[in-house]
Amino acid sequence: MRFAVLVFPGTWSDWDCVYALENLGQVAERVWHKESSLDEYDGVILPGGFSYGDHLRCGAIARFSPVMSALERFAGTGKPIFGSCNGFQILCEAGLLPGVLLRNASLQFRCQPQELTVERNDTGFSSSCRPGQIVQLPISHGEGQYFASPEVLDELEDAGRVLFRYSGENPNGSLRDIAGIVNPMGNVLGMMPHPERASDPLLGGTDGNYIWRSMIERWG
Amino acid sequence: MTTVPAPNDAPPAEVDDDVLAQIALSRDEYQLACEMLGRAPSDVELGMIGALWSEHCGYKHSRPLFHHFPTEDERILTNLGEENAGAIDIGGGWVAVMKIESHNHPSAIEPYEGAATGVGGIVRDIFAMGAQPIALLDSLRFGPLEDRRNRRLCVGVVAGIGGYGNCLGIPTVGGELIIGDAYSSNPLVNAMCLGIAPRGSLLSATAGPPGTQLMIVGADTGRDGLHGATFASVELDESSAERRPAVQVGNPFLEKSLMDACVGLVRDHRDWLEGLQDCGAAGITSSTVEMAERAGAGIRIQTQQVPRRESGMTPYEVMLSESQERMIAAVKPEHVGDVQAWFEHWDLHAEVIGDVTDDGIARVFDGESEVGAAPVSVMTSPPAYTPYAERDAESAARAAWDPSTLPDLAPPDANDVLLRLLASPNIASKRWVYRQYDHMVGTNTVVTPGSDAAVLRIRGLKQGLAVCTDGPGRAVELDPYAGAARAVAEAARNIACSGARPVAVTDCLNFANPERPPIYYQLSQSIRGMADACRALGTPVVSGNASLYNESEDGPVTPTPVVGMLGIIADVTKAVRMAFQDDGDEIWLLGSRPDPDASTLGGSEYLSIVHGLSAGPVAVDLEAESALVDALVDAAEAGLLKSAHDCSDGGLAVALAESAIAGEVGATVELGSVERVDAALFGEAGARAVISVAAGESARLAAMASRHGVAATRIGTVGGDQLRLGSINTPLSEAADVWNSALSDLLDS
Numbered sequence: 001m002r003f004a005v006l007v008f009p010g011t012w013s014d015w016d017c018v019y020a021l022e023n024l025g026q027v028a029e030r031v032w033h034k035e036s037s038l039d040e041y042d043g044v045i046l047p048g049g050f051s052y053g054d055h056l057r058c059g060a061i062a063r064f065s066p067v068m069s070a071l072e073r074f075a076g077t078g079k080p081i082f083g084s085c086n087g088f089q090i091l092c093e094a095g096l097l098p099g100v101l102l103r104n105a106s107l108q109f110r111c112q113p114q115e116l117t118v119e120r121n122d123t124g125f126s127s128s129c130r131p132g133q134i135v136q137l138p139i140s141h142g143e144g145q146y147f148a149s150p151e152v153l154d155e156l157e158d159a160g161r162v163l164f165r166y167s168g169e170n171p172n173g174s175l176r177d178i179a180g181i182v183n184p185m186g187n188v189l190g191m192m193p194h195p196e197r198a199s200d201p202l203l204g205g206t207d208g209n210y211i212w213r214s215m216i217e218r219w220g
Numbered sequence: 221m222t223t224v225p226a227p228n229d230a231p232p233a234e235v236d237d238d239v240l241a242q243i244a245l246s247r248d249e250y251q252l253a254c255e256m257l258g259r260a261p262s263d264v265e266l267g268m269i270g271a272l273w274s275e276h277c278g279y280k281h282s283r284p285l286f287h288h289f290p291t292e293d294e295r296i297l298t299n300l301g302e303e304n305a306g307a308i309d310i311g312g313g314w315v316a317v318m319k320i321e322s323h324n325h326p327s328a329i330e331p332y333e334g335a336a337t338g339v340g341g342i343v344r345d346i347f348a349m350g351a352q353p354i355a356l357l358d359s360l361r362f363g364p365l366e367d368r369r370n371r372r373l374c375v376g377v378v379a380g381i382g383g384y385g386n387c388l389g390i391p392t393v394g395g396e397l398i399i400g401d402a403y404s405s406n407p408l409v410n411a412m413c414l415g416i417a418p419r420g421s422l423l424s425a426t427a428g429p430p431g432t433q434l435m436i437v438g439a440d441t442g443r444d445g446l447h448g449a450t451f452a453s454v455e456l457d458e459s460s461a462e463r464r465p466a467v468q469v470g471n472p473f474l475e476k477s478l479m480d481a482c483v484g485l486v487r488d489h490r491d492w493l494e495g496l497q498d499c500g501a502a503g504i505t506s507s508t509v510e511m512a513e514r515a516g517a518g519i520r521i522q523t524q525q526v527p528r529r530e531s532g533m534t535p536y537e538v539m540l541s542e543s544q545e546r547m548i549a550a551v552k553p554e555h556v557g558d559v560q561a562w563f564e565h566w567d568l569h570a571e572v573i574g575d576v577t578d579d580g581i582a583r584v585f586d587g588e589s590e591v592g593a594a595p596v597s598v599m600t601s602p603p604a605y606t607p608y609a610e611r612d613a614e615s616a617a618r619a620a621w622d623p624s625t626l627p628d629l630a631p632p633d634a635n636d637v638l639l640r641l642l643a644s645p646n647i648a649s650k651r652w653v654y655r656q657y658d659h660m661v662g663t664n665t666v667v668t669p670g671s672d673a674a675v676l677r678i679r680g681l682k683q684g685l686a687v688c689t690d691g692p693g694r695a696v697e698l699d700p701y702a703g704a705a706r707a708v709a710e711a712a713r714n715i716a717c718s719g720a721r722p723v724a725v726t727d728c729l730n731f732a733n734p735e736r737p738p739i740y741y742q743l744s745q746s747i748r749g750m751a752d753a754c755r756a757l758g759t760p761v762v763s764g765n766a767s768l769y770n771e772s773e774d775g776p777v778t779p780t781p782v783v784g785m786l787g788i789i790a791d792v793t794k795a796v797r798m799a800f801q802d803d804g805d806e807i808w809l810l811g812s813r814p815d816p817d818a819s820t821l822g823g824s825e826y827l828s829i830v831h832g833l834s835a836g837p838v839a840v841d842l843e844a845e846s847a848l849v850d851a852l853v854d855a856a857e858a859g860l861l862k863s864a865h866d867c868s869d870g871g872l873a874v875a876l877a878e879s880a881i882a883g884e885v886g887a888t889v890e891l892g893s894v895e896r897v898d899a900a901l902f903g904e905a906g907a908r909a910v911i912s913v914a915a916g917e918s919a920r921l922a923a924m925a926s927r928h929g930v931a932a933t934r935i936g937t938v939g940g941d942q943l944r945l946g947s948i949n950t951p952l953s954e955a956a957d958v959w960n961s962a963l964s965d966l967l968d969s
Contacts, residue, residue: 009566010473012389016663019679048661050387053473109382109656140658142386197660202677202793 001220003028004041006071006087008062010054013047013085013196020199021045024212026220033065043080043219044071046087048140048194058101058143059089068094080124080219081188082211085141088180088190097183097190098156099148101141105173109142113205114193115167116179120160123182124218125189128210134167135207137193144192146174146181156181164191235266242447243270244454249603256598264584264592267536269599271447271502272509275768278602281734282766285744288751289761295723296760297422302514304345304425304498305415306762308724310788312681313419317351320359320412320689320728320784322767326467327409328456331376335409336384336470337544342413343388344498347479348547350423350486351415354662355676356385358395358411359689359728359782360653363404365645365966370399373407375967381411382656387472388479391665392657393674395689396782397963399645402697405772406456410728410765412784414687416678423486427511427519428494428550430578434508434519435556436499437563437570438478438546440529444468445503445542455733456772474545477566482547485562492555499546505539507548508574509582513600518581521574523591535586550576605734609745612738618835619698624818626831629898631947634873637830637902638948639958641870642877644829648962649881666795670882672714672866673787675795684792686720691730691782692868695823699838700745703823704781706838708753709845709906710868711785716849717864717909719796719856720787725754727764727783732776734768742779743768749840750781756842757849759785789856796856798865800883803939804915805862807887809872810925810932811848811908812841815894820903825869844907844930851928852909860913860921867908873901873945875910876936880943881956889936891946901946912938 003021007014007030014030021028028045031038038044051062062068075081075096083091091097104110115136118129129135148156153176156162164180166172172192180191195208240250243266253269254260261269272278279286291300297307297315305319323338339356346353358381363370374397385392390413427434445468482496495514497507504521512519523535529543549570551559556572563570577583582599584592629637641647654669666684667675673688690711696703712722727750732739754761770777789795800807821827822836855861863883867875880887894900913921918934925932936945941952 009477010387012476012661016661019663049389050473050476053387053471053476055473108379109386109658111386111658111660112655138660140386140660142382194660197663200663202666203660203663 001026001042001216003043003045004031004038005029005045005047006031006033006067008033008051008065010051011047011049013049013194016196017045017047020196020208021212023199024209024216026216033067036066036070038070038074043215044074046083046090048085048087051086051090058086059093062090063094075188078185078187080215082215083190084194085192088192091188091190096188097181098152099146101143102145102147103143104145110171111140114139114171116164116193117167119162119165123163123186125211125214126163127214127217135210136198136205137195137207138197139171139193141192144172144174146178148175159184163189243267244274245270249273252603257594261594262592264536264539265594267540268505268592271505271540272599273602276501277506279766280602281605281768282729282743284604284606285747288747290751290755291760293760296762298762300761304348306724306726307422308762308786309419310685311683314678314681315417315419315422316685316786317346317349317415317417318412318726318784318786319345319763320410320726320782321765322728322730323409323411324406324730324767324770325456327377328407330467331373332380332383333469334467335377335380337468338409338411339381339384340470340472340475340544341500342411343390343475343479344500344547346413346415347482348425348496348498350421350483351417352483353390353413353415354664355414355674355687356390356392356411357687357689357784358392359691360395360397361403361408361693361780362399363401364399367404370404371967377407377409378653378656384470384472386658388476389661391659391661393659393665394669394687396691397645397650397653398693400693400778402775402778405774406770406777408730408777408780410782412689412726421486421490423490423493423496425497425511425514426495426550427515427517427576430517430576431553432494432576433551433553433556433572434574435549435551435559435570436526436546436573437549437568439471439474439543440527441538441541441543442529443533443537443541446537446540455769468542468544470544477568478545478547481563481566481568492552492558494550494552497548499548501542503541509596509599511548511550512582512596515576518577518579518596519574520577520583520585522585524587525571525573527569527571535584535591539584607735607740608737609741610737611741615697619837621835623821623836628896631897634897634901634947635950638873638877639955640829641825641874642955642959643962644825645963645966646825647870647874649960650963651960652963652967666792667718667797671798672717675718675789675792677792682791684789684795686715686718686787686789688714689782689784690714691780693778693780694834695838696746696779696781698823700742700779701749702838702840704746704749705753705840705842706906707781707783708750708757709840709842710866711783712757712759712845712849713866713909715785715787716852717796717866718789719794719853720789721853722757722759722785722787722849724786725759725761725783727761727781729766730770730777730780730782731768732771739776746779746781753842756846794856794859796861796864798879798882799863800879800885800887800912800938801862803885805912805938806915806918806934807889807910807912807936807938808921808932809908809935810851810911810930812844812905812931816899816903816905818896818899820899820905824902824904826871826898826902840906847928847930848907848909851925851930855921855924860917861911862914863912865910867910868904871902871904873948876945877943877955879910880952881959885938886940886942886952887936887938888940888944897947
């Protein structure tokens, strides 16, 4: 597959995502936020970081970047969009996913390995997993507390759109332990953890590859 | 000596004490400046000279001691003090660039921004050379955390380091947190940055030949940080809080864009540039004047061309502002437009503010009016002082105290003592700190915080880098020479325990007022101790920083030379951690003194926690340290080590407990009959490491140790869920709970 890895001013997981995908034999290109077309790509990654320094609100300025209208069109084509960390925040700000990410309940930044439960494995982002499997992916964020109205949360649960939940201690106070959700079409995933940091045995884990492999299997 | 005609604005005939106090220049120094200039300096010139002659920029009291340091070997590519940071050839066509710097005074009065801008400054030093920053470390000292004020400082500093560093996408991979009474009013905040660059691609901080255009890029210039370099060069007092305007406010997002733009510019268009320099302490003044000095040139600065964030700023304020996130680029005239366009990509504005001349004079203009014209050589030639040094009698008496006069620890009490030591913030897990730092971004952190040294992979290279910091202040206070040598030795042990060979040092000298004889004694003896240890361990000093005048109305800070050390690991996949691994692995003590005497309790955490004493002798055996390093590196390269952990704070018992806790597996260790229980378990004899090897590797290990002349003693076995160490017998889970929660119990309350 050919992936676009979007780069906003302040993005910092762009190269990590490129390397993780290249290690699996995929093509991944960093695409500057001022580009206006994503037509030539098979998938789009919104990496972690602090786009625009989280000024105003995390993701709030990035959503006005020129590339965002191309991203909305891309979402409509059914091809996959994956946002992690700041990428998840941007997807929420852009309205491609519901809810918001608030400051961690601890009011502190958290960088640590984190266990997640895979809620279902019949999606394009989780087909390589077993249902109910526990995967370990690092988290690294100060604003990862998922929040939405009870109606939205019920809607997400009823439609099976909660893909990942924190297992064990909830690291940020997210409602219903939500770590990652998909859009109704199932082609846009946002999650706080960082699969690109768990894609290399030298760094102590490869559970992130479950997500990449699932995407490649479904959309490759 | 050149005499420069007086500039347009008439110089002050007399100068007020207030004016000199504001720039921390003595009247003698003012007279010297007048003599060197052949006239009285103008306002602007005086401000510039005051900043460049401050201790912070001019190293007046430390520079005469630097010749003690070994600074060269075949790997070292820079001369000490001549560039923004030191560069080391690490093989495979790559160089490492590193430096450590203090931000103590700003952090004392504004912990979050003080620490944050400390990170920002050290990162700019690294990318000013064209290197990509790949790791940060932070060496921190605070007063007792039971005190609310110290907790506020600690919590604020850690948040500030995280707030800035996390936003940059540079992992914070290591450092220290040490608590001591004398740091209460004067915390120490030292930040170290490591970068890498392809060999041959580094850029110098020079102004280039006459005609070169000087461009400022990054933040607009405001009134923030005026006299920051001066503030860093005086003691803290009750009025220090009023200096809050001297503390700058950081914008890490701007720094991230500036870093990406500068690293990319040097990588792709190095030929457009003559040099690149961080606008740090003393702002445009120090950056441009120091660049001119390196080029042997003069400069002209047009202050009205400097983009500003507030109106009505005087040329004096423009020249001395310490607004953060600014760089000075020396650009070939034909590439000014190219450089502007390059920065535009990142929405950064680059503006020409001056040029390079051939007359050796730093001229400052306010429109048509020349408001300063002093020779570069005058501004960069601060006086150097070698004050009288005399050891403080009180600390000498404490160092001469004989720990064998203490009654030995009763064996049944050892359990309780171990748990108390594990709960000491100096020993307890630092997870409360490092989980607030992104230590994984960049996906190169092979060994994450918590082990002896962090290990980083370099993509495409077999070898990796190990980094750590060490600064045992209590030992230095008792014996500045031996204590500072121990700082180097402990750092080398930490590096070697990760499987890497120590190769270079960057140092941050945190001391009190050097004009007082006991303090200058500490400073001068520490430098000698570090220098001898660096020589013995083959680690030249490539860069550093002196932070003097660390004292307040509560007294001087504990003398704390902090050593940042770099090591090279031949095969990064063989990196070693401190955690025990498998049931049945053999535990060995490598190094001297399996049955140490009472003298090894000198300056120990045991004496401090159990007896409330900071006393006793501090010894260091550099030959033994060097042999131990060789043995550890050889054993790691041979793949023998399943774990390795430096035996330092808290002695053998704490080292064993930490390896067990980290590995989530117990251990059984027999010490046999010992001379003293306290020294055997908690003594801090140097040149020792606790390692584990697979059962059946004894012969290879023993042979390897003996080849290096290092004593190797099998002391126990990994396994079970108890910690059994001589008379200690405690469930591992209990020890782990204490060690893991001590810091958050103190700081989250």
